[in-house]
Amino acid sequence: MHNKTIAELSRSLQQGDFSSEELTRHFLARIESLDGALNSFITVSAERALSQAKQADQRLAKGENGPLIGIPLAQKDIFCTDGVKTSCGSKMLDNFIAPYNATSVEKLNVAGTVMLGKTNMDEFAMGSSNETSFYGAVKNPWNTDTVPGGSSGGSAAAVAARLIPCATGTDTGGSIRQPAALCGITGLKPTYGRVSRYGMIAFASSLDQGGPLTRTAEDAAMLLGAMAGFDERDSTSIDTPVPDYCAELDRDLKGLKIGLPKEYFGEGLDSGIGDAVHGAMDEYKKMGAEIIDISLPNTHLAVPAYYVVAPAECSSNLSRFDGVRFGYRCENPKDLEDLYKRSRGEAFGAEVKRRIMIGAYVLSSGYYDAYYLKAQKVRRLISGDFKQAFEKVDVIMGPTSPTPAFKIGEKADDPITMYLSDIYTIAVNLAGLPGMSIPAGFANNMPAGLQIIGNYFAEAKLLNVAHKFQQVTDFHTKTPDAFK
Amino acid sequence: MSLDKQDVEKIAHLARLDINDADVSAYAQNLSSILDLVEQMNSVDTDNVEPMAHPTDAVQRLREDEVKESNQREHFQKIAPQVEDGLYLVPKVIE
Numbered sequence: 377m378h379n380k381t382i383a384e385l386s387r388s389l390q391q392g393d394f395s396s397e398e399l400t401r402h403f404l405a406r407i408e409s410l411d412g413a414l415n416s417f418i419t420v421s422a423e424r425a426l427s428q429a430k431q432a433d434q435r436l437a438k439g440e441n442g443p444l445i446g447i448p449l450a451q452k453d454i455f456c457t458d459g460v461k462t463s464c465g466s467k468m469l470d471n472f473i474a475p476y477n478a479t480s481v482e483k484l485n486v487a488g489t490v491m492l493g494k495t496n497m498d499e500f501a502m503g504s505s506n507e508t509s510f511y512g513a514v515k516n517p518w519n520t521d522t523v524p525g526g527s528s529g530g531s532a533a534a535v536a537a538r539l540i541p542c543a544t545g546t547d548t549g550g551s552i553r554q555p556a557a558l559c560g561i562t563g564l565k566p567t568y569g570r571v572s573r574y575g576m577i578a579f580a581s582s583l584d585q586g587g588p589l590t591r592t593a594e595d596a597a598m599l600l601g602a603m604a605g606f607d608e609r610d611s612t613s614i615d616t617p618v619p620d621y622c623a624e625l626d627r628d629l630k631g632l633k634i635g636l637p638k639e640y641f642g643e644g645l646d647s648g649i650g651d652a653v654h655g656a657m658d659e660y661k662k663m664g665a666e667i668i669d670i671s672l673p674n675t676h677l678a679v680p681a682y683y684v685v686a687p688a689e690c691s692s693n694l695s696r697f698d699g700v701r702f703g704y705r706c707e708n709p710k711d712l713e714d715l716y717k718r719s720r721g722e723a724f725g726a727e728v729k730r731r732i733m734i735g736a737y738v739l740s741s742g743y744y745d746a747y748y749l750k751a752q753k754v755r756r757l758i759s760g761d762f763k764q765a766f767e768k769v770d771v772i773m774g775p776t777s778p779t780p781a782f783k784i785g786e787k788a789d790d791p792i793t794m795y796l797s798d799i800y801t802i803a804v805n806l807a808g809l810p811g812m813s814i815p816a817g818f819a820n821n822m823p824a825g826l827q828i829i830g831n832y833f834a835e836a837k838l839l840n841v842a843h844k845f846q847q848v849t850d851f852h853t854k855t856p857d858a859f860k
Numbered sequence: 861m862s863l864d865k866q867d868v869e870k871i872a873h874l875a876r877l878d879i880n881d882a883d884v885s886a887y888a889q890n891l892s893s894i895l896d897l898v899e900q901m902n903s904v905d906t907d908n909v910e911p912m913a914h915p916t917d918a919v920q921r922l923r924e925d926e927v928k929e930s931n932q933r934e935h936f937q938k939i940a941p942q943v944e945d946g947l948y949l950v951p952k953v954i955e
Contacts, residue, residue, distance in 0.1 A: 475936055568915040582914060611921060612914070680900040691875060698876075700948050705941035711951050713876070721878025729877055733868070733887065734894055736875040747898065752911035754901050759912060792893055808915020832916060 378538040382595040396446030400429040416534040420493040428490040445488030450543040453494040456575040465497040465509040468723035478575025487602040496530030504797040517856040522781035525555030532559040537859040550801025553813035557776035557825020568808035569614035572607035580689035593842035597621035625843040630664030635769030639675035648819025672761040678803035684751035691735025759807040776813040776825035815851035861895035
C-alpha cells in the first residue's frame with residue numbers, strides 16, 4: 377500500500393479495495409517500526425488518526441467521492457492543529473497545544489484527509505538541514521549519515537521513506553523545494569498569497585508560503601487543490617479563483633519555452649547535479665520544448681537581500697514569544713525584563729537567536745535605510761529580472777540545490793556556508809513566484825532535484841510540466857532500499 | 861561590518877534575549893560575517909529603484925467593521941503559564 381501514489385490510493389479507497397482505517401494502520405505501523413532511524417516525526421497522533429479514518433470510511437460508504445477522503449498525511453509541525461502539540465521544532469513551544477486549526481489544516485480536514493502526525497523541522501523553519509530542531513536532526517532515508525535538507529526536512533524524509541503518502545511544508549527561502557530535492561520527491565511552493573498563512577507560525581511574513589510534498593506532480597496537484605484559496609483571516613491572501621490543478625496535467629509540451637539562467641550553472645554547482653539538469657533538458661527537448669539561454673543578472677544579490685528581509689521580519693514576528701501568554705516561561709523570574717530575557721534566551725536555539733539579533737540590528741535606529749530599505753530595493757531588481765525573463769519564456773528551469781545532501785554536522789557550525797545551500801531557491805521567494813522541485817536523477821547515489829519556476833499563479837503550468845516529465849522518467853518512483 | 865562584544869550585548873538587550881557570556885564572542889563573529897554577506901548588496905546602485913514591500917504589490921484589504929469572532933478568553937488562557945481572574949500574571953511591575 378505504501379508504494380502507491382495518492383491518486384492510486386484514492387481509486388482503491390473508492391473501489392473498496394481497502395478501508396481508510398486499514399491504510400491508516402499500515403502507515404502507523406511503518407512509522408512505528410521505521411522512523412526510529414529517521415526522526416522525521418515530532419508527534420504521532422494515532423488515536424486521532426484512527427478516528428478521522430473511521431469518519432472517512434463512513435463518508436466513503438455513503439458514496440462521497442472527494443479525491444482526498446481517507447488519504448493519510450502528515451502536517452509540518454509549523455501548522456497549528458487544534459488539540460495537538462504544535463512545537464515549530466522549538467523548546468519555546470514544546471508545551472504548546474494549539475487552541476485552533478490553521479486554515480490549511482481545516483481545509484485538508486474538510487477534504488477528508490487523515491492526519492497521522494506532525495513532522496520534524498528546523499527550529500521556527502530557520503535552517504536548510506533540519507539540524508536546528510530542538511527534537512534532534514532528521515536523517516535522509518537515502519543515506520542516514522546525511523541531512524534531508526530543511527526546513528521541511530521531516531516531511532520530505534517521511535514521504536521519501538514511504539512513511540506517509542504526502543505531507544505539508546512551508547517555504548520561506550527554499551524550505552519545501554530544497555528538502556524535496558535532497559530526498560528525491562516532489563515539492564511545490566505556490567505563489568505568495570495562494571495558500572493561507574493563518575495558523576502557520578510566522579517566520580518572515582512577506583516570504584512564507586505553505587505547499588505540498590508528495591511523490592508525484594499529480595499528487596501535488598490534488599493536495600494543492602485542497603490547500604489553496606482565499607482566506608479572509610490572512611491579510612495577504614489573494615482572492616483569485618482556484619483552478620482544477622489536475623485538469624491541465626496532460627497538456628502537450630510542444631512549443632514550451634524553457635529558460636535556463638546562466639547564473640544557475642556557475643561556480644559551486646556539483647557536476648552530478650548539473651548533469652542531471654542537462655539530462656532533464658534532453659527529455660524536454662524530446663517532448664518538443666525549446667531551451668532558451670537567459671540571464672537573471674541580480675541572482676548573486678538574492679542571498680544578501682534575503683538575510684536582511686527574513687531576519688528583520690523574524691525578529692518582529694518572534695517578539696510574541698515572551699513567556700506571558702503561551703509557550704515556555706523561565707523559572708523564578710526576578711522582574712518582567714528577566715522573564716522576557718531568560719524565557720527567550722533559554723528556549724530559543726542558536727540559529728534563531730542569530731537571526732533575531734540580525735533582524736533587531738538592521739531595524740535599529742539609524743540602520744533602516746542602509747539595510748531594510750536597501751534590501752527592499754534589491755528585491756525589486758530581482759523581481760524585475762524574472763519579469764523580463766517571463767516575457768521570453770514560459771518556465772525557468774535549473775538545479776534546486778547546488779549539491780546533493782551533505783553530511784550531518786558538515787555545515788552546522790558555519791552559518792554562511794549553510795545559507796548558500798539556498799542560493800537557487802531564495803530569489804523565487806523574494807519575487808513571490810511559484811516554484812517546484814522534482815526528482816531528475818542521482819548524483820553520487822543521492823537524489824538530484826530539478827527546479828521549475830513559473831510566473832505568478834502559474835501553478836497549473838508547473839504541475840503540467842512536471843507531470844509530463846514524470847510520464848517519461850522513473851526517478852520519482854525510486855525508493856531507498858531500507859524503506860521499500 | 862565588524863561587531864564587537866559590546867555591540868552583541870546591546871543587540872541582545874534590544875531583542876530581550878539572554879545570551880551566555882561564554883557565547884558572546886562567537887555571536888560577534890557569526891553576526892559580523894552575516895553582515896559582511898549582506899553588504900554585498902552595496903555593489904549595486906539602487907538610487908532610483910522603488911522599494912518592494914510585497915511580492916505582488918498588493919495593498920491592505922479592508923473589511924466592514926463587524927464583530928464576527930466570538931470571545932474565547934478561557935479557551936486561549938488554558939495554555940498560559942499563569943493566569944488569575946482572566947488576567948495574565950507577570951512579576952510585579954509597579955512597586
